[in-house]
Amino acid sequence: MASFSPIDNNVGILAVEVYFPKSYVSQVDMEAANGVAAGKYTIGLGQDAMAFTGDQEDINSVALSVVHSLLEKYQIDPKEIGRLEVGTETIIDKSKSTKTVLMTLFEQSGNHDIEGATVINACYGGTAALLNALMWVDSTEWDGRYAIVVAADIAVYADGPARPTGGCGSVALLIGRDAPLKIDLRTRTTYAVHAWDFFKPNLESEYPIVNGALSQTVYLQSLDDCYTRFVQKCKEGRGEDMTTASLDHMLFHSPYNKLVQKGFGRLLFVDAWLGQGEERVAQAVQQWVAAGDIASTYEDKALEAVLKTVSVPGYKQKVALACELSKQIGNTYTASVYLNLANLVSAAGDSLVGQKVALYSYGSGSLASMFAIVPRISTSHRFSLGKMQSALDLPGRLARREKLTPGHLAAALAAREAAHGQAPFAPTFTPDSLFPGTYYLKQINALQEREYARKPLA
């Protein structure tokens, strides 16, 4: 057994802000427009709606929107920031990082002393950035300033069956010590493997190459490994007997809600595999545990059906609450699992204190991590779960969205396609369709430099 550090800086998340576009399309309308069976997207994918945007927003603007709003809502002086890091897979420049564009928000303060760059690894980039920031505030020579972690993506798919799995959103996390959302570094686990499950080799396109079946398998294999070692580390590092039953909330990377449901079912299976958890579940899956062939279980439809049934109550109790935002705005890649966290905080606020929360992040290619989040009361009281809850205003913001048609979505994505590589370029979509306080692309000049502006807050 390893020796553990006597120091606990309670590093974690102090504040959270999210951004998603005002425009959305309902999945029911998309089912009708695409001529597919009713329920294919709403039940088959488990999604309700999908946020989208036109050619007036890009990865830099959606990151600017959320970081400006974070600083504003929590009254953070730009001089209080010593690190800023972005996770994304929406790449519009191979060299210039979105982080450097975000430096415009710090220009007026004169604070140029900000470490951090942009991280890419499919939907995992935000988690990589978060772990980096946590190490930074946990390191011996930390200078006392906060870090900001941004996870942002615009997820769009070619016209066809994958298009309803898109989305758009960003999240900004303020990171420091003595955090209301402490992250337990000791028990975190990671699983990395070379896989071609989802990638973007077509650099001139926003659309990915997806091997959906492989991606689901690697998502679940990585989950198995991360969770199994998480259980071990909770025992060895904290003396805790961790099972799915001991968790109050479980947060998953959410490409579409159906995979989250499968992921939660899988945790129950692993519990049974490890000889722990509910007797009810152990009995239901005993033939697969007895067979001892884990590799064959990932695509076993009979097991999937059993897990679907046994996981219903637990999913409703521990998972569903955090998923509403992702069900409403779709896949946001790097942002997805942190939007779920924001959703949970928005719904539960200070009542989370003392509860047990775990988070599973997955990015294709692949890289996955699991860690425990410990909701607590910060001794400084500057930041709290209650403040996050009111600052987020998620029900209000979702209610103020504008429902558009599948035709509008098609026009927006056609405009994005047409915009690729154009310079000089002026967006054909105006800021009218954006929420107040949103940044937008004003123009790309003949030198290919992008200029941004903010729609007034009022």
Add this chain to the structure above:
Amino acid sequence: MASFSPIDNNVGILAVEVYFPKSYVSQVDMEAANGVAAGKYTIGLGQDAMAFTGDQEDINSVALSVVHSLLEKYQIDPKEIGRLEVGTETIIDKSKSTKTVLMTLFEQSGNHDIEGATVINACYGGTAALLNALMWVDSTEWDGRYAIVVAADIAVYADGPARPTGGCGSVALLIGRDAPLKIDLRTRTTYAVHAWDFFKPNLESEYPIVNGALSQTVYLQSLDDCYTRFVQKCKEGRGEDMTTASLDHMLFHSPYNKLVQKGFGRLLFVDAWLGQGEERVAQAVQQWVAAGDIASTYEDKALEAVLKTVSVPGYKQKVALACELSKQIGNTYTASVYLNLANLVSAAGDSLVGQKVALYSYGSGSLASMFAIVPRISTSHRFSLGKMQSALDLPGRLARREKLTPGHLAAALAAREAAHGQAPFAPTFTPDSLFPGTYYLKQINALQEREYARKPLA
């Protein structure tokens, strides 16, 4: 004055390996082939030769080559690694990170528990990755395993005046505590600002957009700021009076050697500006210091000429030794400044112990950092400067290169251009032109998945 941590883990670099292609072209030959005045590249840029490769190498292969070789030469068990992170601006996939391809080197060991992804910020990505890895080994819950930081790039330019400023290379650094090359986290400084000095918005091309004059100015402005605050932090954090005179070696990001010479001259100017350093220099630049207008000094040709003259002895004594590799292989973007570090270790080995070394890293867009490197004897003796020196074998490797013609270079770059976006694809260049032990792209299949192989070591 801040309070400082009583803990010193002596985090830093335990081992270093580099990779560069076997093929090179001499800058003298390029001057002749391009019909420019003799000395335009050799004196104007300060470069001697340029490494290049054809369509059989890509960013994943040059990273595989250097990491495999690092593990092999230093006899590192893949299970000893807990973090692996890549800095690059040679992006061939917007989503799948080079880090995940490197996981193939760990597959056989069964070690999938490896954090870290890929960082981008022009030539700064390697430094971002290095700082992340240092924080990781410095954090309270570090699990005792090592990190590997990879900085790798293939720098190519469109036919024309910028083409001789290309290059190709990678470096792998083993990171841990009790390091022979300790990095002083306390006195490190960073300067970040939004700038369009060099970027790559043309995603379908390997070639950047460069505003050379602006890039040089931002490089020097960032250097001024990083060095000024480095001097302050050495005083406040370590009680040391830091001037250029107190440094034994100064390492610079090296896009071309002439800029390194200017950078060193600039440090002498900042010393004078701060009222420190050599009287000889203070007198030579007193009119600019007296004028007090720093902004006008960056493009002042008269000042540049003065600094060029006064910096000659210091450049020869403190800078030149580390620059030979970059002069021979060209700009390697993220790898550049760490190749200089490898070059210094290769040349000086254990004699560096007790000397003062500082490093300046710059990446366009922009992001820059400066930090002190403290060469020391590791208490464990597993890693040492002497071991690095013999493992690197730089003189031997440079001598085993193959000199080719500007016509060969043009053919190699034409092949790289033609390869863009092709799938299925088989490289037209064979492994024959590679050093033993080099990875190469075997094929890209119809699904756009890339397959790699290693040329035998023997």
